[in-house]
Amino acid sequence: MQVPLIRLQCGANSYDWGKKGQSSAAAKFAAATPADGFTVQDEKPYAELWMGTHPSNPSKDVRTQRTLLDLVQDNQALMGTEISEKFGHKLPFLFKVLSIGKALSIQAHPNKKLAEQLHAKDSKNYPDDNHKPEMTIAITPFDGLCGFRPLAEISHFFSSVQALKKLVGEKEVEEFQAAIKGKETSEKTEDEETNKKALQKVFGALMNSKKEDVEKASKELIVEAEKEGQDFAGGGGPSNEGQELADLVVRLDKQFPGDIGLFVLFFLNYVKLEVGEAMFLKADDIHAYLSGDIIECMAASDNVVRAGFTPKFKDVDTLISMLTYSYAPISEQKMDPVDYPYVTLNATAYSSGSAATLYDPPIEEFSVVKTDLKKKGAKATFEQIAGPSIFICTSGNGKISVGPTSEEVKPGYVYFVGATAEVVLESEDTDFTTFKAFCEL
Numbered sequence: 001m002q003v004p005l006i007r008l009q010c011g012a013n014s015y016d017w018g019k020k021g022q023s024s025a026a027a028k029f030a031a032a033t034p035a036d037g038f039t040v041q042d043e044k045p046y047a048e049l050w051m052g053t054h055p056s057n058p059s060k061d062v063r064t065q066r067t068l069l070d071l072v073q074d075n076q077a078l079m080g081t082e083i084s085e086k087f088g089h090k091l092p093f094l095f096k097v098l099s100i101g102k103a104l105s106i107q108a109h110p111n112k113k114l115a116e117q118l119h120a121k122d123s124k125n126y127p128d129d130n131h132k133p134e135m136t137i138a139i140t141p142f143d144g145l146c147g148f149r150p151l152a153e154i155s156h157f158f159s160s161v162q163a164l165k166k167l168v169g170e171k172e173v174e175e176f177q178a179a180i181k182g183k184e185t186s187e188k189t190e191d192e193e194t195n196k197k198a199l200q201k202v203f204g205a206l207m208n209s210k211k212e213d214v215e216k217a218s219k220e221l222i223v224e225a226e227k228e229g230q231d232f233a234g235g236g237g238p239s240n241e242g243q244e245l246a247d248l249v250v251r252l253d254k255q256f257p258g259d260i261g262l263f264v265l266f267f268l269n270y271v272k273l274e275v276g277e278a279m280f281l282k283a284d285d286i287h288a289y290l291s292g293d294i295i296e297c298m299a300a301s302d303n304v305v306r307a308g309f310t311p312k313f314k315d316v317d318t319l320i321s322m323l324t325y326s327y328a329p330i331s332e333q334k335m336d337p338v339d340y341p342y343v344t345l346n347a348t349a350y351s352s353g354s355a356a357t358l359y360d361p362p363i364e365e366f367s368v369v370k371t372d373l374k375k376k377g378a379k380a381t382f383e384q385i386a387g388p389s390i391f392i393c394t395s396g397n398g399k400i401s402v403g404p405t406s407e408e409v410k411p412g413y414v415y416f417v418g419a420t421a422e423v424v425l426e427s428e429d430t431d432f433t434t435f436k437a438f439c440e441l
């Protein structure tokens with residue numbers, strides 16, 4: 001039986017923080033596939049291209065206009081019966097392109113148990129009952145806030161950023177610094193527990209500041225940042241990023257004047273990803289993406305608990321109570337991609353040093369392979385897998401073939417490939433880049 005190769009029509013969400021018009025990769029990629037009435041408007045923000053079966057923005061088969069959700073529910077072989085049954089006859093992952101023009105919300109995504117509770121209590125703001133661990137791969141330079149910093153860095157900022165110390169409260173800061181003193185890097189369980197409790201207490205003190213106090217403190221923070229430059233925040237702590245932090249605070253204040261997020265920034269790792277670099281966020285990890293175009297893959301959910309940098313619904317108490325309060329340098333969140341072994345590259349490909357790179361997070365719902373073919377005629381043949389795949393091309397022209405069926409591929413083209421298909425990608429260009437999200441148990 002011929003495994004189908006299905007061209008998908010995918011929708012773009014216009015959240016406030018998206019890049020505008022044609023500058024948005026999400027908009028350009030959505031417009032690459034005909035969709036009745038979709039045209040890119042210059043002044044409109046386009047934040048996310050969604051590829052998958054999530055009901056909030058379901059992808060469709062271009063030819064039949066049926067949703068991918070319908071197709072995989074009608075034919076369990078498309079996902080492979082085992083995966084189809086395990087994940088309730090819908091794709092286990094949601095695959096996205098994000099084009100970030102300004103900061104996303106200070107957010108975290110609930111674990112499975114909390115997601116079920118939030119969805120049952122408030123299905124409008126929590127649209128499904130699933131967890132949402134997620135992985136980010138930079139397709140342009142990216143920066144973001146991700147995970148709590150090492151405690152000594154947070155303590156350093158309490159001592160060196162006057163506006164922060166004043167807003168949180170001298171007593172709360174001193175209590176925190178006393179609680180962690182001498183234990184900041186202890187690996188003893190009881191010390192880690194004490195540290196996490198102290199971090200939750202002082203973070204809660206910040207998050208429960210009065211709005212008028214935050215607005216007043218943010219004005220003082222900007223004055224401090226602009227006056228001190230490289231010496232700001234005590235020279236920026238161990239990574240000596242004083243000027244960079246000062247610039248970041250000023251940049252974010254322009255996007256969200258007087259926002260609590262300006263102070264959360266000192267609790268979180270400031271991370272930069274170069275093209276091809278990636279990071280993984282477990283459920284309940286606090287983060288806020290700030291700029292760049294990324295490929296994002298996540299368990300199939302749209303549950304976001306927000307607390308700052310957003311006009312959307314905020315749920316501060318839930319965020320404070322759900323976080324893991326694990327703290328670590330960003331190196332522990334960055335991923336180490338490896339060569340993907342289940343692909344054969346033809347001689348042309350080897351001569352051009354192309355590669356298939358696997359980003360494999362520690363969860364079962366998805367992995368992603370990036371394939372870079374840098375020469376006309378370069379070919380990558382993917383062995384069959386017992387699960388579903390979605391391919392998207394982010395640059396260059398080429399072809400995708402499954403059995404006797406061959407289709408053209410251009411930037412923004414998205415294809416669903418059913419289980420047990422061998423897939424051949426062939427470049428017609430000097431830089432044909434695709435990303436494949438897939439699930440196999």
Ligand SMILES: NNC(=O)[C@@H](O)[C@H](O)[C@H](O)COP(=O)(O)O
Nearest residue numbers: 015104105289296304306310312
């Ligand atoms: N970290 N990235 C994500 O979680 C994306 O998949 C989410 O869709 C966005 O974070 C949603 O952000 P807003 O709620 O609009 O601020």
Ligand SMILES: [Zn+2]
Nearest residue numbers: 107109134287
């Ligand atoms: Zn997120």
